[in-house]
Amino acid sequence: MLNLVKHIKGNNLDKRLFAYTSLDKLIVTIYNPGETGREELRIQFDQHTKRWHFEYYPKPFEPTEMERFYPEEEGINKFCKFIEWLKW
Numbered sequence: 001m002l003n004l005v006k007h008i009k010g011n012n013l014d015k016r017l018f019a020y021t022s023l024d025k026l027i028v029t030i031y032n033p034g035e036t037g038r039e040e041l042r043i044q045f046d047q048h049t050k051r052w053h054f055e056y057y058p059k060p061f062e063p064t065e066m067e068r069f070y071p072e073e074e075g076i077n078k079f080c081k082f083i084e085w086l087k088w
Helices: 002-010 072-086
Strands: 018-021 026-029 040-046 051-057 066-071
Touching: 002 026, 002 072, 040 072, 051 072, 066 072
Parallel strands: none
Antiparallel strands: 018 026, 026 040, 040 051, 051 066
């Protein structure tokens, strides 16, 4: 997760994305302040299974629009693909 945060900062994505955390997730949005469930990407890394979990919520109080799991080594690459797909 720390490497992902460093990637965001190192590639100037921190200029257009805003993040906050829950107990074990990084929540990324284009709004400041963020609104729960409004165009937010929730990212979690499971230490036991060594897998990333990405969930995208387009609107508050609606189900996730996209949910994916990826192996540890694909996390940053898949994050970049999500940002590209969302046109953020």
